[in-house]
Amino acid sequence: MGVEQKEGQPAVGAHPEHAPAQWGTSLGYGEPIEPDELLKIPIFEGASKGLLEKNRGAVVRRHFKQGEMLCREGEFGSTAFYILEGNVEVFISSPIAHVSTDNRSGGFFRKLKSRLVGRAQDLRGETESQRFIPIDAPVDLAYDHPSAELGPGDLFGEMTCMNFYPRSASVSATSDCVVLEMLRNIVDILLKNPKFRAQADEKYRRRALEEHLRSVPLFAEIGAREQTQEAAAFLERLRERVELVRFNPGQVICKQGDPADSFYLVRIGFVKVSESHPGGELVLAYLSRGNYFGEIGLMGGGVRTATCTALDHVEVVRIKADEFKVMLEHFPHVRRRLEAGVRERQEQNRNALDMVTSVPLEDFLAQGLMGAQSLLVLDLRRCTRCDLCVRACADSHDGITRLVREGLRFEEQLVATSCRQCRDPLCMIGCPVGSIRRRNSLEIIIEDWCIGCGLCAKGCPYGNINLHPVGGDQPAEGGRPPMSSAAAKKAGVKLKAITCDLCTGLDEPSCVYACPHDAAHRVEPRGFFARLHEEQGRGE
Amino acid sequence: MVIDWTTHRKWVLASAGGVVIAAVAYVPHALSVRAKPFGGTAMGIVYGAAGLALMIFAGLLGAREKVPAWRVGRMQTWMRAHLWLGLLSFPIILFHAAFSFGHGLTWWLMVLFTGVTASGILGTMLQQYLPRMMTRQVPLETTFEQIDNVREQLVLEAGELVAAACAPPKAAPAAKTEAAAGAAVAMTAAPVAASESAARLQSWWESIIRVYLEHSTHLREGSVKRREVQHALRQLRTLLPPAMHDTVDSLEDICGEAGQLRKQVILHYTLHGWLMVHIPLSYALLALSAVHAVMALRY
Secondary structure (H helix, E strand, O other), rough: OOOOOOOOOOOOOOOHHOOOOOOOOOOOEEEEEHHHHHHOOOOOOOOHHHHHHHHHOOOEEEEHHHHHHHOOOOOOOOOEEEEOOOEEEEOOOOOOOOEEEEEEOHHHHHEEEEEEEEOOOOOOOOOOOOOEEOOOOOEEEEEOOOOEEEEOOOOEEEHHHHHHHEOOOEEOOOEEEEEEEEOHHHHHHHHHHHHHHHHHHHHHHHHHHHHHHHHOOHHHHHHHOOOOOHHHHHHHHHHHHOOEEOOOOEEEEEEEOOOOOOOEEEOOOOOEEEEEEEEEEEEEEOOOOOEEHHHHHOOOEEEEEOOOEOOEEEEEEEEHHHHHHHHHHHHHHHHHHHHHHHHHHHHHHHHHHHHHHHHHOOHHHOOOHHHOOEEEEEEEEOOOOOOOOHHHHHHOOOOOOOOOOEEEEEOOOOEOOOOOOOOHHHHHHHOOOEEEEEEEOEEEEEOOOOOOOOOOHHHHOOOEEEEEEEEOOOOOEEEOOOOOHHHHOOOOOOEEEEOOOOOOOOOHHHHHHHOOOOOOOOOHHHHHHHHHHHHHHHOO | OOHHHHHHHHHHHHHHEEEHHHHHHHHHHHHOOOOOOOOOOHHHHHHHHHHHHHHHHHHHHHHHOOOOOOOOOOOEEEEEEEHHHHHHHHHHHHHHHHOOOOOOOOHHHHHHHHHHHHHHHHHHHHHHHHHHHHHHHHHOOOOOOHHHHHHHHHHHHHHHHHHHOOOEEEEEOOOHHHHHHHHHHHHOHHHHHHHHHHHHHHHHHHHHHHHHHHHHHOOHHHHHHHHHHHHHHHHHHHOOOOOOHHHHHHHHHHHHHHHHHHHHHHHHHHHHHHHHHHHHHHHHHHHHHHHHHHHHHHH
């Protein structure tokens, strides 16, 4: 990915004749900048001139007129932007709402109807009232007003540039502006530059830390509930003492069994939490911006209970154990929430481990079904392939089926393509706005600020996430209209990710209800396959 | 629908009870009528009305399937009711007709009714075995509507394999020494043989294998061409050099997959083909039954 720049070659995209083959994997058109000129820009201070020479052309200066778009949410890209002059608005133009299916008509003719609704109208279980939407910029966007302004000296698009994720938000110029657009090799040079890191750290502490902490539900209350001098003093103290730490893909952040010495908040990237067992690695969770880890070790026996590994370029905020203890002492409600969270996580981990150890079905494990919470299983001895299950699913969801009668086979059972609520939710990796998460029951939930980039649909190994077209220029029912910016005016049909919702609101999923041959069943995999295994054993 | 005792017990017992009650009621009715009992008597009309009601209910399954998402009872309950009440309607109608086919419209009605019942029983019997057979014999089963697309993909895949195997070898670099030049001369025979093999593979691909893959899901042509292609693949393995055997193996796998698609098509049509008889006969039966009921009650 990205543009391969050879030494001495002109900037790719710097001249029309070097037009990029595919937008999003290279720089836009712009003026090339000489290394000497770059070194005068604050973020390049102290950078190696030699390295900049070698990467000549990997950064260009671009001019945008007021109202012009710099990038759009959901599009794949490989560049980061640094604002030299002027201001930009960063916003999400997708309706801040989720696709909800419910039955309005009632009675015999109950039929699910899909519509867009906001959180105020449809507060789903365990919705934590997250007030901020994490984006790939030094600021988070407020749920109620997903728009913010960036100005000279701000760097954005870093995560897209480093990890090639889709853009998390749209950016348009609110005044004529000049920006630097740079490829990953330039961002790499910046990150290796101690001066830049110091600047970034300082800027983060000064401007973003408090906002970041408040965007984490756990810490939100420190500011919201306790507007006391103590809270202010604590945040000030934390501002001085937290560390921003970066990790490369695959790098271990903390290892199971090591002493627990810090608490971490994820700022950029994705972290895999796993436990090592004699039979292999058991993935417990994937954490993205706004999530935290390390509290179990600190609040428990002082030893790490799991290994946390950076899945991509990760930046975490490290809070040392001493500060963490101070926080627990001074803010009892944070302690209580943390303790409840610890209990919840430990319970989930025990369940996951119990599932792996109690069912001796090697094939089942190999097919990845063990990770599922709930499966749609078709008994192929009974199924006449009439496809009524698929038709019923489509009928229930505005003609868009969430079920395909294909999938993995286990003996004479077909595990149909329908959300499995996996324990290793690969779909959660890479969501640029962190809008896909799981409930405590491990069901996937797509948050209102899904931008429809489709990365989760690509990430799901079973093809169980679909994109539901919704009218982007129409206000969501109960939600708000798109932002009043250039992109919103252009917004036509938008997409929202959807998964099988088990026909929530109905007594039984439509696919099961409509099967005339008693072949379709929603099952809890562990019990179902264990019974099947026993039956086979008796048969033999 | 697979019939098992656990889930069908209630329906079996209820239907059997219905038959017994109808039979018990029929005996005194038959004895009380001086001549042969017939459908026009009060008891006969009761049997006829009950039979027609059961037939209409059984026929409603078709309408129910048009709206699978409606919450008007689980579909499997409807199916069980269709099976057992539909079956129960047959003896009831026999009691109504006093075990006679009659003549004219009633004869046609009884013929249709027998056809509907027999085709229904046949379909139910097929459903006991064919799904299991399809599961075992077609491990690479795909969605029925996608079969043509999958077949086209197989043709493309096989074509690419053949093209890769028949591609001319890369030109050898110019010989720089005398010894190397000698070796190159000695090796010229190999490319000639390779080109002959490639031409043979290409020719058989065009004339036999591709034709089979393109017609593999056609019921008649597929069967004939399947034997041809099996023979051709065996011969190719003998005629082609070992270096090309991997390609032949892959082609055989692809043809095997196409064969599975064909088997799926056959089993699918068998599994659903009886409906082509059952459904039209059912419509005809219901329409004529309505005519019969009106005529019988009016005249």
